[in-house]
Amino acid sequence: MTYSNTDFNNKTILITGGAGFIGSNLAFYFQDNYPDSRVVVFDCFRSEVTFANGNLQSFGHYKNLIDFTGDVVCGNINSKPDLALLDDYKFDYMFHQAAISDTRVYDQEIVMQTNVNSFYDLLNKAKNDDAVMVYASSAATYGSLPSPQTVGIENPENPYGFSKYMMDQIAYRYSRENPDMTIVGLKFFNVYGPREYYKAKTSSMVIQLGHQILDGKAPKLFEGSDQILRDFINIEDVIQANIKACNPKQNGTYNVGTSNPRSFQDIADILQHELGTDLGTDYIPNPYDGYQMHTQADISTTQTNLGFEPVVSLEVGIKAYIPDIKRLHGTDIS
Template identity: 30%
Template sequence: MKRIMVTGGAGFIGSNFIRYELDQYPDVRIVNFDKLTYAGNLENLKDIDETRYTFVQGDIADADAVRQALDGCDAVVNFAAETHVDRSIMAASDFIATNVTGVYNIVEAAHQLGLERVLHVSTDEVYGSIEEGSFKETDRPNPRNPYSASKASGELIGLSHFITFGTPVVITRGSNTYGPYQYPEKVLPLFVTNAIDDEPLPLYKGGEHNVRDWLYVEDHCSGIDCALRNGTPGEVYNVAGGNERENIVLTRKILSLLGKSEDLIKLVKDRPGHDRRYSIDPAKLGQLGWKSKMDWDEGIARTVGWYRDNEWWWRKIKSGEFLEYYNRQYGNR
């Protein structure tokens, strides 16, 4: 694979994946196809090697644009998605357009052009909540909010294309990912940046003991890369961090690292249908040689430090569209 198109490459995981590929493979060239919605930010990639990188602005919901950008590529990795559960509860139409129709456009174009591989990046949230144990890839998805339902639908589109046409689709399901360049609507960068400014940390009441498995973004990228290059078409691979923590534990850890008081914690009305616990088993991907490397304490400290040291990146984001969303989401809670 010499030329890889990365959709959503100006977003959080997508931009980190581009960095990872360019660092790991000196002969790889990247085409970054991104619509540049509110969470897309080309400053995430401002210091990369542009001699092996091309940016194309476009929407995966536009079939013609997808096919044109894919022409000449060997593979595509699809990060492009609407990803925030709270936004999907407010309005789900964009999630359907991007996470379902967009996936169809990608696999259809890949089939027509004869690509070597289509890697579709999905989420552990398609499984729903689990009280004990961990989900395996053979467990039946049970999405419980509009976001996860749209992601599960996109998976089915991809897998059906493999079964029907032989399109070489591989799917990864990642757990809660954290690290640099994450848009501050998500809990970790939101809480870090709020705490830096001594603003309240809006923690869902009733969800403070919910459990998430935390996966450092570079580990997620290496897992996706492993599945891309070594996975079997038509298969699904879990990518897990092995770092399950309650939301309140994460919140207290952030405050401790910043030397801030727990008085900043503000319990707010819980999210409708809030899943209690996510947990996935990555043993299948482990059989291909992958494992997560980042220790949770080190990863959280490194991430908090990045946001503390890079206010230039997030301060301009936390205005305009973000501020409107934030007030709409938390203003009456």
């Protein structure tokens, strides 16, 4: 299934972070639908290095790319010599997904270096190549602002959210200075779906709760989880947004959510329904101050300017995901 009339055949496409969750799904979208496209994945892949919070520095995993037939360039976006490896290519499209995607990394230096500095280099590469640049921003740019979250009213509350906010500011300025370029930022809300497993503790609650249930345990939720709502968006709709962002002359940043927030309790209940269990819920106190209680993407400009229309409901998305959740249950994550 394709999401636009743009023909990506005979185009050269860069996907930074292509060994990660969203990037690898994008890589397969092009491979499956445009067999004559040339897809280049650039990713540092995971090493054993962890942050102070115990999580890995990068989550790119070769298992996300099994059956991928394009080019893979292993490199770090923080390294100019690594980025220079991309000079062997002239890109038509660049999908910039590589980042420290872990919102709970508080080392500001490494977050800013990785997420922001590299963006200048990649924008310059896009300009030189005359490539369309679609990059991943985030709903974290909104911090705990009340719903609906609307582009242009941001208030990041952690280094990650700030880094994505700065990318948006850089993109606006770069767009103004280079009016011929197409530069689109996508503020993803809570994405879930296949190929997220290797994000471990930072993967969505859909797969984490699914695996708890498959362990025979009641899903663990914060007290009051029926009142904690998020805008969960399926990976298929995220791919749709990336593809529709390639239509020229829609520069700007856009929310990518469903605008239909659902509770964590809903996720647990849908999973139990699909898995045929009745384990109840294990409620635990919420340890976080200032925990975001409600997100809801205002997607009006995404709909109007990009023609984006989310189609996958939480029920449909989880049902389709169940075989993968089962397949991965208990498998080695290293």
